Amino acid sequence: MKKYIIYIAILALGLVLGYVFFGTSLEGSSNTKNISEKDRNHESETQMWTCSMHPQILQPEPGDCPICGMELIPATSDGDGLGLHQIKLSKNAMALANIQTTVVGGSEGADGTLKLSGKIQENQEGNVIQASYFSGRIEKLDVNFTGEKVKRGQLLATIYAPELVAAQQELITAASLKESQPNLYQAVRNKLKLWKLSEKQINAIEASGKVRENFPVYATVSGTVSEKLVNEGDYVKQGQPLLKIADLNSVWAMFDAYENQLSSLQVGQEIKVTTNAYPNKEFHAKISFIEPTLTTTTRTVNVRAELNNENGILKPGMFVEGIITDAAPSNNNKISIPKTAVLWTGKRSVVYVKSNPEEPIFEMREVSLGATMNDSYEIISGLRPGEEVVTNGTFTVDAAAQLQGKTSMMNHQGPLEKKKASGTLKTVQMKMELPENFQKDFLPVIDSYITLKEAFVTSNFKVVKPKxxxxxxxxxxxxxxxxxxMEKGHLFKIKDMLVAITESADIENQRDHFIILSENMVAITNNIKMLPKAIYVAECPMANSNRGAVWLSHSPEIHNPYYGDAMLNCGSVIDTIK
Structure with missing residues (x-):
């Protein structure tokens, strides 16, 4: 009986110990399983699938590639958590490339505030042409430079005038006959007055009885010399302009207004003007004139406001911004961005948007351009007010996007756009109008490129660099x-990649730049119409992290520049440029 009691006690103790040691672990395993299942379910909700041969293929579910039939693989984002079409630059790269961004906004606010851009111009109503009233040679010019201030009655120049020599002799002779022939005497004096000689000058000639050869020219108005039209020693004719004098005590602020803004503008409206030179100072004026005709090239109308400038701080040519607070709101809320922000490919216009305000993360965005205003484009669609776009260093950001295999200016579906035609893959040709002289000069560049490509086959950076x-x-x-x-943009990238290759001592880094170099070479070579022989476009689907990379060759034989001897014959000809 005692033996059975001992067996039962041992069994109970074993059950208790088993629960203590394994029960919690099993429960945790169950919880872990539930969590991992949740993670997989969450991952499956956002997981995209792509083809290793054709990375432009993206599908929400696994399956086969619709182009080559290969099994799709999971498409992963970058290690930094970036999206498939996002690019991140380091702070050092941002500083070296001087990449700058600007927050864009609508040209018309929701509260009826209208913003206009323009420039300071001379007040044309105060402009005067100082002309010579007699023919002769300029013996001395007392105004030496543009921008010099002159006052009314100031000596401007001294002119040798043969015509006045004879007229003075007539005056001296008529002066002796003024008692007997007063009409003749008065006629001679009036003749000299027509040449703008004053009564004081005429009396001095008559009193001295001597003929003067050189005559002074005095300013008829006060102002600033805006243009000097003659120099000392020049011969001038009667009525010929000598100087342009502008009265800058008042200036015009000339603004450009789009068609959709005209309904919000009227003469007499208050406008607040600010300048880049004096950002903390405001100038108040009224709209004095709205041009009656539309400029067809820019689709804008000139709007003018007159500003007091007695202190002379407003200079013609300054950029200004006008704000009208009582403008009637319209339904067309437009955005304008600097021209430097836009990359234009001929058919598409793209910008780079900073998608994360805290980090240098960018993504390409296609936009539709409207009217051109000074150094800006009107954006019809593609951007929202408040978004931040790259305005300086845009080409650098685009080159970095291509290096990382992301969406870029040339390619909006991957490193090289392809289309299926007659059962074979063909590279998409961007149409360019290349001058014949350029085409002729570019032929040796193609040969140099193919020599460089063969150097990459050696996998030796010392061989690549001199090529x-x-x-x-x-x-x-x-x-x-x-x-x-567009064409200059391709050349810029080719030069940029060549410089990077020459400065690198790492063959893999050189090959990364050769990818972008090759894509731009393909784009230009596709438009060369005087090729002496066919050029073959080959592709290695495994290069560029399985995104694919292309190169040009004189021969259809595959010599892979991206792997060299490791996979010398990997790739195939995807197009022939005849």
Whole structure:
């Protein structure tokens, strides 16, 4: 009986110990399982799937690639938690590239506040042309530079005038006959007055009885010399302008208003004017004139306000901003951004938006451009008031996006856009109008590029560097006259990548820059119409972190510049430029 009691006690003790040691662990395992299942469920909600051969393919569910049929793999974001189309720059890169951003806003506020941009101009009503009233040679010019202030009656120049020599002799002769022939005497005096000689000058000539060869020219108004039209020793004719004199005691603020803003403007409206030179000072004026015709090229109308400038702080050419607080709100709330913020590809206009105000994270955004105003574009769609866009260093941000395989100016679907045509992949051609001289000069650059490509096959940075330097030297000699902004943008990136290759001592880093160099070379070469022989566009789908990368070659034979001997024949010809 005691033996059974001992067995039962041992069994009970084992159950208690088993629960103590394993019960909690099993429960935790169950909880962990539930948590991991929740994580997987959450991940499945946001997980996207892509193709290792065609990274432009993105699908919310696993399956096969619609292009090549390969099984899709999970598309992961960057290690820093970035989205698929976002790029992050380091603070050092931001500083070196001098990347600057600006917060954009609507041109018209919701409270009826209307903002206009413009410039200070001379008040044309106060402009005077100081002319010569007789022909002759300028013996001395007393006004030496533009911007000099003159006062009414001030000596401006001394002129040798042969015509006045004869007229003075007539006066001296007529003076002796003024008792007997007073009409003749008066006619001679009036003749001299027509040449703007004063009574005092005429009396001095008559009293001295001597002929003067040089005559002074005096200012008829006070003001500032805005333009000097003659120099000492010049021969001038009667009525020829000598100086332009502007009265800058009052100036005009000339603003550009869009069509949709005209209903909010009227003559006599109060306008508050601010300048970049004096940001803390406000000038108050009224709209004095609204131009009756529309400028068709910019789709704007000139709006004028007159400003008091007795202290002379407002200079013609200054940029100003006008704010009208009592403008009637309209339904067309437009945004304007600096031209430096926009990258234009011919068909698309893109900007880079800073998506995180606390960190240097950017993403490309396509925008629709409206009217052009001075150095700005009107944005019809693509941006919202309050968003922050890159306004300086935009090309640098775009190059970084291409290096990281993200959406960029040239390619809005990946490192190289492709389309399926007749069962084969073809590179998309961007149409460019290249001058014949440029095409001819660019042919040796293509040869230098292919030589550089063969250098990459060796996987030796010391072999690559001199080839890149040779291509860069050749590229710098090409004239860019007649090229549009898009074509110049491609050349800028090619030069930028070549410089980076020459400065690097790491073959993999050089290859990263060669990816962008090749994409831009393909874009330009596609538009060369005088190729002596066919150029082949080849692609390695595994390069550029499985995003794919292209190169140009004279031969359809594959010599992979991105892997060299490691995978020399990896790749295929995807296009032929005839």
């Amino acid at each position: 890149a330097e040779a291509m860069l030297h050749q590229l710098k000699s090409i004239k860019t006259e007649g090229l549009h902004k």
